[in-house]
Amino acid sequence: MAxxxxxxxxxxxxxxxxxxxxxxxAFFMVIPFIWMLSTSFKPEVEVLVWPPKLLxxxxxxxxxxxxxxNSPFLRFFMNSLFISTISTAVILITSIVGGFIFGKYKFPGxxxxxxxxxxxxxxxxxxxxxxxxxxxxxxxWVNTYQGIIAPYLIMSFGIFLMRQxxxxxxxxxxxxxxxxxxxxxxxxxxxxxLPLTKSSVGALxxxxxxxxxxxxxxxxxxxxxxxxxxxxxxxxMFQFKFSTxxxxxxxxxxxxxxxxxxxxxxxxxxxxxxxxxSGLKF
Amino acid sequence: xxxxxxxxxxxxxIIFCYTMLLPIxxxxxxxxxxxxxQTFWMSLFDWKLVGSDRPFLGLGNYFRLIFxxxxxxxxxxxxxxxxxxxxxxxxxSLPIAVALNKKMKFTSFYQAIYFLPFITPLVPMAVAWKWxxxxxxxxxxxxxxxxxxxPVGWLIYPEIAIWALILMNIWKNLGYNIVxxxxxxxxxxxxxxxAASIDGASGWNTFRYITxxxxxxxxxxxxxxxxINAFNVFTQIYVMTLGSQAAPGKAVRVLLFDIYENAFRYFxxxxxxxxxxxxxxxxxxFTAIEFKALKTDE
Numbered sequence: 001m002a003x004x005x006x007x008x009x010x011x012x013x014x015x016x017x018x019x020x021x022x023x024x025x026a027f028f029m030v031i032p033f034i035w036m037l038s039t040s041f042k043p044e045v046e047v048l049v050w051p052p053k054l055l056x057x058x059x060x061x062x063x064x065x066x067x068x069x070n071s072p073f074l075r076f077f078m079n080s081l082f083i084s085t086i087s088t089a090v091i092l093i094t095s096i097v098g099g100f101i102f103g104k105y106k107f108p109g110x111x112x113x114x115x116x117x118x119x120x121x122x123x124x125x126x127x128x129x130x131x132x133x134x135x136x137x138x139x140x141w142v143n144t145y146q147g148i149i150a151p152y153l154i155m156s157f158g159i160f161l162m163r164q165x166x167x168x169x170x171x172x173x174x175x176x177x178x179x180x181x182x183x184x185x186x187x188x189x190x191x192x193x194l195p196l197t198k199s200s201v202g203a204l205x206x207x208x209x210x211x212x213x214x215x216x217x218x219x220x221x222x223x224x225x226x227x228x229x230x231x232x233x234x235x236x237m238f239q240f241k242f243s244t245x246x247x248x249x250x251x252x253x254x255x256x257x258x259x260x261x262x263x264x265x266x267x268x269x270x271x272x273x274x275x276x277x278s279g280l281k282f
Numbered sequence: 283x284x285x286x287x288x289x290x291x292x293x294x295x296i297i298f299c300y301t302m303l304l305p306i307x308x309x310x311x312x313x314x315x316x317x318x319x320q321t322f323w324m325s326l327f328d329w330k331l332v333g334s335d336r337p338f339l340g341l342g343n344y345f346r347l348i349f350x351x352x353x354x355x356x357x358x359x360x361x362x363x364x365x366x367x368x369x370x371x372x373x374x375s376l377p378i379a380v381a382l383n384k385k386m387k388f389t390s391f392y393q394a395i396y397f398l399p400f401i402t403p404l405v406p407m408a409v410a411w412k413w414x415x416x417x418x419x420x421x422x423x424x425x426x427x428x429x430x431x432x433p434v435g436w437l438i439y440p441e442i443a444i445w446a447l448i449l450m451n452i453w454k455n456l457g458y459n460i461v462x463x464x465x466x467x468x469x470x471x472x473x474x475x476x477a478a479s480i481d482g483a484s485g486w487n488t489f490r491y492i493t494x495x496x497x498x499x500x501x502x503x504x505x506x507x508x509x510i511n512a513f514n515v516f517t518q519i520y521v522m523t524l525g526s527q528a529a530p531g532k533a534v535r536v537l538l539f540d541i542y543e544n545a546f547r548y549f550x551x552x553x554x555x556x557x558x559x560x561x562x563x564x565x566x567x568f569t570a571i572e573f574k575a576l577k578t579d580e
Binding site for chain 1: 291294295296298299300302303305306307309310312313314315316317318320321324331378381382386387388392393394395396397398399401402403404405406407409410411412413414416418419420421424427453456457458461462464465503504507508510511513514516517520521524538541542545546551554555558559561562565566569
């Protein structure tokens, strides 16, 4: 009896130690957020002080006001929103259609075409950014929205994901039955396939949106004027300009992080699950 | 009658496939396949952004790369950055994943906290980390001063800055590793652990001979995706080590940064393409390793 009790205490102690270690780790994970948030509410005199204070003594929203006054931050935000929305919509369409056809049909050349998509999935985007940029120069698409958005209109991973999902959830018999009823192939896609793909459409939508939202290197090449900057680019240039005004910079960072944080708070479970099941990395 | 109908269905199916795939493949050709092929093609020429004078060099660009100090430095830095951050991140995330997998209290709370950096955009967090690393007023130097250490210019010297960037990368990707490793751990049947505990195996032996081998496929997947991802590092470098505080050239040179400079600052597109081909080959080798290792396990 005494042995069991001691054993139980031992387990309790080790679990306490694990919790302390995990909490210390969690603290390390959130400290950049806290430091960012607290600095963004500090008046200028409290930012560059030694020793630094973790929390502001006289919290102020002046940094946020200054942010929108000193730079077209709203414009950057709207650009990001616009680019990401178009990108997500087109990726969803091309992925559902592509995934449906590769998952449910047989036609000459299918394997070869699928192989091509597979190849593009392996090669990282950044490694063919140079010729793509040269093409954009020829098309005179540099410094235009279409030039910035173009590479984000397709996603080979999206086609794989939808193909996997559609070929496992929609039976051939169901499609044949619809055909005998006189259903066209397009109507099968629209009325049968589409409603059954909701769960993976949600996951893919989040991936596509995030990917376009955090785009950096391509917009850096393509957008030469402030009017076309997305939030990531705007914040970077803002940083080069006000490199020591950390209050202002942190207000900018908080504003750019906020949309993703809100999405994460509401869809935490789905986001973690879909990344766990697909292993996709941004 | 029916035969004829089946036949028309068959043809209408094929026509449907091609017409629907056509726009998708136009996009794929224009945005992926042709640029990939062009990268290889352009790497054989002395290709400039403007002008049509493009002498053929064969493998000349590649030979020049071997003797290019900037390129070799970038390659070196990229391997160090990728290797160190991937291995350290894995070593830290594995015990956390094992602990969280033991059906503890607050598991989903911890998971969410550790995962948070992974879903937040890179640029704002890079700006925030730059402030953490600030040599004069940054919180990191303050914490170090509490234990009596002198302030460090974290982002000023490339040799130190690369470790500062590695630390940030670990912070960013830890949650991704934890989530994936937890999937792997959940898939290990509990019967194995029960058998091991009946045989009186110690905790370490159970981990060494049951958990680790069965975790191998997902471990490898995490390793490879993280490595490929780390090889494409650019944004943090640009945001944290360029700009007014550090003179250009003082930045931590990584492969993509060298490609970026050669292509868009010096307009040596052919040369930058040769570097891109090297990057692609490295990534393909890692992907091949992944496929091979996963196959032997099935």
